[in-house]
């Protein structure tokens with residue numbers, strides 16, 4: 001009785017993760033659990049445990065903290081989006097954070113030397129692409145496993161960053177670069193943007209449903225369609241309301257969402273994206289239908305290089321400085337790989353989504369933020385992050401089709 | 407070559423796809439040693455041979471999945487070159503691989519149009535690879551291909567291939583080749599995972615392809631099936647030709663002997 005029940009649960013999990021929105025459920029549950037714990041359980045616990053407390057203080061769920069949480073997770077999320085693309089191929093990139101570090105350091109040096117901000121950003125993005133492409137060529141054409149190539153890249157780029165920044169720290173004061181994190185959308189514009197997104201989402205969902213009907217294809221259930229719409233709308237409105245009630249929507253977040261939407265569209269809705277999934281699922285059959293597997297590999301590494309450079313720019317903008325520990329030498333790499341994997345992107349290739357990486361980054365960010373607020377030590381943070389990562393990979397392993405037969 | 411002409415000779419229909427002198431080496435393994443092969447429109451050519459004879463390798467060379475080390479290709483007697491899968495599909499050569507070559511992480515519709523995804527019209531300012539996929543068109547096509555094969559157990563073309571049975575996967579691989587509008591369809595052991603009823607359906611598909619003037623290559627180890635659908639039977643052994651027979655002029659026993667022992671040279675020339 002017991003094993004049967006368990007199997008059906010795993011099967012249900014597997015079926016759920018096959019659907020497009022179902023893939024969000026595990027990471028959303030993780031997020032909900034973390035937010036409930038830090039946002040409700042901890043404050044209540046403190047309130048009841050402390051007779052002197054006047055009223056409950058919901059620090060974690062305060063708009064100010066959520067705002068900071070979003071900003072803290074933004075750099076992780078940018079890198080995680082890039083890493084997701086190579087994970088989809090079944091490869092890995094261990095050098096993303098170091099690439100971001102090199103790019104940020106270069107950006108700092110360039111603007112200090114008087115290069116205009118926009119030009120410096122473009123140069124740095126080009127450098128990121130070159131760094132990614134070079135590693136991709138080694139993986140695809142020379143045939144070295146990506147783990148080894150990017151491990152070498154990690155070490156080499158850490159060294160390179162130290163060469164560029166001998167002091168290990170550089171302030172970035174350029175107004176254009178700082179602008180990404182400083183510029184806030186006016187409250188009204190934030191609402192307009194959110195409403196526009198919702199209207200477009202509704203219009204596309206309904207149009208798609210109508211087209212399916214016209215062509216006689218099987219229809220999604222009306223409940224599912226409207227469920228998605230309500231879910232999406234609630235998420236957008238809640239986010240904007242929260243951010244507006246502290247300051248307002250930062251440009252950084254809007255840019256991150258736009259980039260993610262673009263990468264998400266490319267990976268799910270173009271022949272190129274289809275070929276990424278296909279190479280991740282079965283490289284030999286991708287080759288046999290005429291896809292250029294090597295070139296696809298290289299291009300994915302170029303994308304992760306570009307995203308790392310953007311992450312570097314965002315980081316420099318947010319911190320107002322570039323430091324070795326914030327990028328190459330710190331925990332950024334493991335956090336961003338962790339974010340991608342917690343989001344449900346498979347390490348075995350062929351399954352995942354960049355939107356999940358954003359949610360995964362929020363999970364990682366919330367965990368760090370919540371533990372900081374409750375005064376946990378760095379050691380606790382590391383151990384908690386490890387446990388969450390393990391849990392996420394375990395979910396991936398059991399929900400991968402065909403695992404239970406072994 | 408000589409046995410080939412002896413056995414079929416001038417009575418063979420004009421070849422649609424013909425290759426000659428195909429060599430293929432994998433490192434030290436000399437898998438094909440100067441193979442000649444041909445198939446005409448409106449006929450089913452069976453390709454038989456023991457395990458490791460080189461049947462699948464020959465099919466992959468014809469489909470452009472492996473480039474031949476040596477050898478000539480002719481379409482309707484005009485020389486062509488087939489070095490990539492695109493070359494082959496542009497010439498109208500379609501194949502069902504022995505290992506099916508499906509992507510388990512993608513759904514049925516995506517697998518059926520893999521490598522030739524339809525894109526929406528009107529985005530010509532973007533490079534082909536970055537235009538929006540027309541996934542509804544994909545589903546419509548997939549549904550049509552599946553309906554033609556009558557895979558009744560398949561519930562949805564949006565099901566992931568990883569969750570399907572071996573027979574359903576085989577049906578999808580067949581649908582991919584048959585649905586692609588080629589003039590040559592090659593099936594490498596397409597009934598290996600199928601039950602009696604589905605095998606019958608595949609044989610019917612093969613006959614229908616012949617009746618619609620396709621050139622069909624059919625690989626199987628099942629003599630009963632072969633003698634049911636084939637017009638000619640080509641035997642390979644150790645990467646070389648043994649001979650080609652008309653079905654009406656041979657027997658399963660003769661084929662089995664040719665597969666396992668080859669032809670006695672004198673016997674072959676005398677016949």
Ligand SMILES: Nc1ncnc2c1ncn2[C@@H]1O[C@H](COP(=O)(O)OP(=O)(O)OP(=O)(O)O)[C@@H](O)[C@H]1O
Pocket residue numbers: 432435437455456457458459460461462463464504
């Ligand atoms: N990719 C490869 N690399 C190395 N050797 C190969 C490769 N593909 C085939 N071979 C070798 O080529 C020979 C012919 O193999 P092939 O798969 O063509 O046989 P087959 O006639 O299809 O056999 P079966 O009936 O078992 O499918 C075998 O000796 C095999 O080991």
Ligand SMILES: [Mg+2]
Pocket residue numbers: 461462463504594
């Ligand atoms: Mg074979």
